[in-house]
Amino acid sequence: MQTRQKYFNLTKDIKMPMVGFGTYLIADEDAPSLVHQAIRAGYRHIDTAEGYGNENGVGEGIKAAVEELSISRDEIFVTTKLYPGNEAWGQPLKTYESIIESLNASLAKLRLDYVDLYLIHAPFAKSKRLEQWKALIELRRQGKARAIGVSNFNETHIEEIKAAGLPLPDANQIELHPWSQKPDLVSYLTENDISIIAYSSLLPLSSWRDAEGQASAKTEQMKADGAVSDSPFKAMAKKYGVSEAQVLLRWGIQMGYAVLPKSANAERIRQNIDLFGFEIDDEDMAAIAKMDRGEGVAWRSGDPTKDA
Ligand SMILES: NC(=O)c1ccc[n+]([C@@H]2O[C@H](COP(=O)([O-])OP(=O)(O)OC[C@H]3O[C@@H](n4cnc5c(N)ncnc54)[C@H](OP(=O)(O)O)[C@@H]3O)[C@@H](O)[C@H]2O)c1
Numbered sequence: 123m124q125t126r127q128k129y130f131n132l133t134k135d136i137k138m139p140m141v142g143f144g145t146y147l148i149a150d151e152d153a154p155s156l157v158h159q160a161i162r163a164g165y166r167h168i169d170t171a172e173g174y175g176n177e178n179g180v181g182e183g184i185k186a187a188v189e190e191l192s193i194s195r196d197e198i199f200v201t202t203k204l205y206p207g208n209e210a211w212g213q214p215l216k217t218y219e220s221i222i223e224s225l226n227a228s229l230a231k232l233r234l235d236y237v238d239l240y241l242i243h244a245p246f247a248k249s250k251r252l253e254q255w256k257a258l259i260e261l262r263r264q265g266k267a268r269a270i271g272v273s274n275f276n277e278t279h280i281e282e283i284k285a286a287g288l289p290l291p292d293a294n295q296i297e298l299h300p301w302s303q304k305p306d307l308v309s310y311l312t313e314n315d316i317s318i319i320a321y322s323s324l325l326p327l328s329s330w331r332d333a334e335g336q337a338s339a340k341t342e343q344m345k346a347d348g349a350v351s352d353s354p355f356k357a358m359a360k361k362y363g364v365s366e367a368q369v370l371l372r373w374g375i376q377m378g379y380a381v382l383p384k385s386a387n388a389e390r391i392r393q394n395i396d397l398f399g400f401e402i403d404d405e406d407m408a409a410i411a412k413m414d415r416g417e418g419v420a421w422r423s424g425d426p427t428k429d430a
Contacts, residue, residue, distance in 0.1 A: 128141070130317065130378070132239070132292055132293060132317050133269055136268055136269050136292075138238070139165070139166045139199055139380075140167075140375055140379075141382075141397060142165065142169045142199070142201070142319075142381070143168050143169065143382070143383070143384070143391070144169050144382035145174055145176055147174075147336055147384065148174070148179075148384065150178055151179060153179025153182070154180075154182040154183040154186060155183065156391070157187065158183040158186045160183075161183070161184070161188075161191065162187060163392045163395060166197055167198070167199040167201070167382075168180060168198065168199070168201070169201045169295075170202050170203075171203035171241075173203065173205040177231035177232050181232035181234065184200065184234075200232065201238060201319075202228045202232065202237050202241075203240070203242070203273060204224055204225070204240065204242050205224075205243050206242055206243060206245075206246050206247040206254055207246065207247055207250075208244075208246040209247075210246075215246075215249065215250045215254075216247065217250065218254075219257075221257035221258070221261070222257060222261065225237075225261050229266065236266050236267060237268070238267075239268070239269045239292070240258055240262075240266075240267035241295055242271075242275075243273050243274070244426040245272070245427070246426075252282065252283070252286050255272075255288060256288065258270040269292040271294060271316075272294050272295075273294065273426075274295070274297075275427070276427050277306070277307060284314075290314055290315075292316070293317040294311055294318060294319070296319070296427075297320075297322045297325075298321070298322075298323070298377075299320070299322060299323050299324070299370060299374070300326060300355075300370070300410045300414070301325065301415045301419075302415065302417060302418045303411070303414040304418075318379045319379065319381075320380065320381050320382070321382055322420035323374050324370055324383060326353060326370060327355075327366055327370070328353070338419055338420060341420070353366060355370060358402065361406075362400045363400070364396075367393065368396065373402060373410055375397055375398075376402055376407065383395075
């Protein structure tokens with residue numbers, strides 16, 4: 123698929139900008155300025171999470187940008203995520219009632235009345251997954267979340283929702299890049315009309331989370347194996363006159379996914395949204411299709427797609 127579109131239909135009534143600004147590993151104190159810069163650069167979609175500890179700063183950045191640029195709240199698409207708890211990590215699982223409180227707390231920090239998309243961050247709460255999903259359905263009914271979805275869920279987790287006769291998620295946010303293409307899950311989500319949001323699109327770059335302690339043990343291993351240094355994306359970047367990062371992000375767009383590049387660097391923030399002036403040709407898309415290496419490697423601890 124080749125696309126020049128900048129939005130996709132998350133639901134029949136809700137449009138989602140295909141390029142969002144990722145905020146994982148952005149500290150709360152840095153978020154106001156970086157989110158403000160991103161909105162100035164043209165981003166209209168911001169991705170945060172309760173677990174990132176930066177909703178307050180993200181909210182401050184959105185408020186400042188909306189005021190400066192005289193744009194209305196409904197022009198910015200904001201996603202946050204419920205941290206579900208994880209018994210294996212000694213954390214209590216969130217209950218229906220505590221989830222209602224969690225979103226209220228997130229909204230207060232974000233200085234918003236509603237979020238555009240509320241996601242369960244991971245399928246960790248095996249014994250409470252359906253209860254957690256029912257709470258999100260209620261929050262959508264109350265208008266506190268326009269759309270609801272999941273993140274890091276696999277087919278089995280979504281089948282559980284289907285078997286309970288509950289509405290399916292509007293979206294699933296998952297690790298997707300040329301090294302982790304998840305063709306079966308992607309087909310399943312497409313067949314079930316669940317929109318796909320890709321995270322860690324830039325993982326194959328040598329600069330991906332290169333600051334001390336930010337990469338996962340598994341990506342460190344890939345780097346140690348030399349997998350990152352002989353990047354085939356360099357040649358493609360040269361051919362299209364763009365950066366390797368733009369090739370990776372454009373691949374996600376052409377696959378029909380929303381992408382969420384994170385950067386703390388002004389020039390990269392601008393570059394990462396400039397994806398609609400070139401197209402990866404069929405030959406290169408076919409070459410990238412052969413680069414799949416299996417499951418994701420971005421999470422620093424554990425595997426977010428497995429039951430805890
Ligand atoms: N749902 C989940 O479980 C989950 C998991 C992971 C991520 N996410 C979401 O997805 C977003 C993106 O994923 P991510 O943060 O893992 O990684 P990413 O956006 O794929 O990559 C970010 C890394 O790439 C570097 N970078 C950014 N732009 C670049 C460019 N143009 N050229 C070279 N290097 C560049 C950044 O460094 P600088 O900052 O120094 O530029 C940073 O180290 C997150 O921020 C978060 O919102 C969700």
